[in-house]
Amino acid sequence: MRNALFVLALFAAAAFTQTAGLNADRLKLIRPRLQELVENQSIPGAVALVARHGKVATLEAAGWRDVEARKPMTTDSIFQIMSMTKNFTGVGIMMLVEEGRLELRRPVSDYLPEFRNQMIEERLPNGNTALHPPAQPPTVAQLMSHTSGLAGDPDGELADNPRTLRVPLAEAVRFYGRQHLQFEPGTRWRYSNMGIAALGRIIEVVTGEDYVHFIESRLLTPLGMKDTFFFPPDAKKDRIALVYKHSAGKLVRSGDEILAGDSAKYRAGAKYPAPEFGLYSTAPDLFNFYEMLLEGGTYKDHRYLSHQSIDTMTRVFTPDVSPSGWLGGTGYGLTFEIVNRPEGTLLLHSPGTFGHGGAFGTEGWIDPHNDLIRISMVQLSDGTGSHPRSVIMQIGESAVQ
Template sequence: MLKQQVVPENVGLSTERLQRIRPVMQACVDQQQCAGVLTLIARRGQIVHLDCVGMMEIEANKAMQPNAIFRIYSMSKPITSVAALMLYEEGRFRLHDPVSKFLPPFKNTKVLVKATESGRLMLEDQEREMTMFDLLTHTSGLSYGFDPLCPIDKLYRKMYKELNILDHEDRLIHPYGVSLTDIMPELAKIPLRYQPGTRWHYGLSTDLLGYVVQVIADMPFDEFLQQRIFTPLNMQDTGFYVPAEKVDRFAAMYGPAEQGGLRPIDAPATSPYLQTQSFRSGGGGLVATAHDYLQFAQMLFNQGEFNGVRLLSRKTVEFMTMNHLSENVLQPEFEAKYPGYGFGLGVRMVSNVAQAGHVGSEGMFNWGGAAGTDFWVDPKEELIAIIMPQQLWDPSLKISLDFRVLTYQAIID
């Protein structure tokens, strides 16, 4: 177990400088950019900062608390990637195995060439089949369906509506309603946006990866995560739904209101997360506490081991957290969003601090979620940081970058 909060100076951080974090987080709340936020920093295996600002639920006048449960959305992806790599270590698949080895319908998935002015799609065969590596690196050609101008994404939206899995004003995949088994055959019918391996594009790759884990392990995906990751790491509050006895710790989710300020999007008492989900999204379906996610991040920092339990080997974690993609594959989408970064197997990592445009270290790896949550691990500085707001799809929310600066400026050794 990670030790509870210690004197920051014992691990090379300044107490005085860490106190700069709270006013910046409070300003975010005061300016109604978010309802509340939790920040956590650990160094050398010890928690040095844990603070809560603002409200967990404004309507109930409930303050943010250290054991709050958050929707972590795409911070689910590194967990699913670790699950897959555990099977990889067991020899259950090779990285360049075609996905169709486990899910035959994807063998015949077509690829978009272009759309004609009349709207007809010109398609071609896959030059090489989509692989497990492609799923881990978002180079599969799969999409999310969020681009209203892309004809392929329109097909995703059509599939979502037909399966009734849209939520939150048709902007996110609903966490329940249909199963992975229902979705994946339909997904295989939609053409890929790009030839596999040729371009990084954010999409349902990790959801498909989670389904492959389920098929290979011959075990429901949620059970695999529980048995192989959550229980060994003592992640007691992480899962695909919030049990009734924990709903009082479940944070409300907000979004920006048209006239400024905040508007509620998902209230704890009526949230779909209170129901057991049949669609267990490895790409974005988990809820967790900051402390649970710290256990997971510490395992990665420890190169695969935590509290005497080894999930991955040191070499596999090194392999996971190194860049695997060329500039040609990263351009233009990834490099436009994340200059100075490369992409590994489920996480991005800093390859050039200056180009990244913020303080940090080469080799620092991270990923975030749609509600503004973020984590990063800096092996060089022996540092882990986690920030947990619940502000959905708000590009103006910059507190994660502010928190990064505030974290690094506190280092004094």
């Protein structure tokens, strides 16, 4: 009887996959490919999710969330999704825009006085530097599109804060506001964690709410993202995948040198929520968020954003600024990277696909043309997490029928 039920379940899963317009045989390749990467120590473990037409077609786990303790990776393992957090901060900003509480084109200094009178630091041919005011101050939209002129990460007295998380958001952003701009706002693209952190502080100033509470109450809780958070609760810690790197051909656990510090310390004592990289999440939770975006701002009959706001966020904001994006063939919208011209690792993506990755190898892409979502979850701090991403993204796209 048990065998008969198991066979029936397999037939049902295959039938759904076919009705979703995905090739079931192709999707079955994902887990063995990931297992190969585990066995040759390319990755400690991974979780993969592919969904179409609002339904998860495949959800697979391979390898280990804790290599030393031999704790297996499971489909509900929790990952530090790092810069994928930027999308949540961006959606929070757009919610406030729709409520008439802030404007994208207004100067950042209208909301954060510490950003008044910023100067551009220009390096002269003789090696000296000179300061001069920008033609126009940076705007909220330029923070979202990484064209504000702000540098990437803090230096000086707060250089260690992305690792220690010791300084609260308001204090950190006051420091960021005193930093010189690197170029005329709107003329170049430079990925800026400080800029996204400033957006998190704008949310606090405009709403009077703590940033973490705002994201939890307006997005995470209503979307049913029960395993998504900034600071790990004790009950969730055992499911968190630890972060690894390669050393002498083997996987070893990363330590305090990485963003947010040693993953096995679970951010103990942290005060900084990191609107630019602070979230933990799971593949199933991220599916809920991405499905909301794919459905034009609606999930389970609840509207979070208008279709117009999603369109605004997910089209290239500065088409005249090049390059603008991490990967070849992409441009940058308002906290999202968008595929303009499929090439390289994005070769099988449809134009208009949008998404984001994280520093430890997590990645998610939403393809409106094919109504397709692909999520890849891995934890590697040395920049080698592209292998599972390529497997999941390429097989997922090629499975479309």
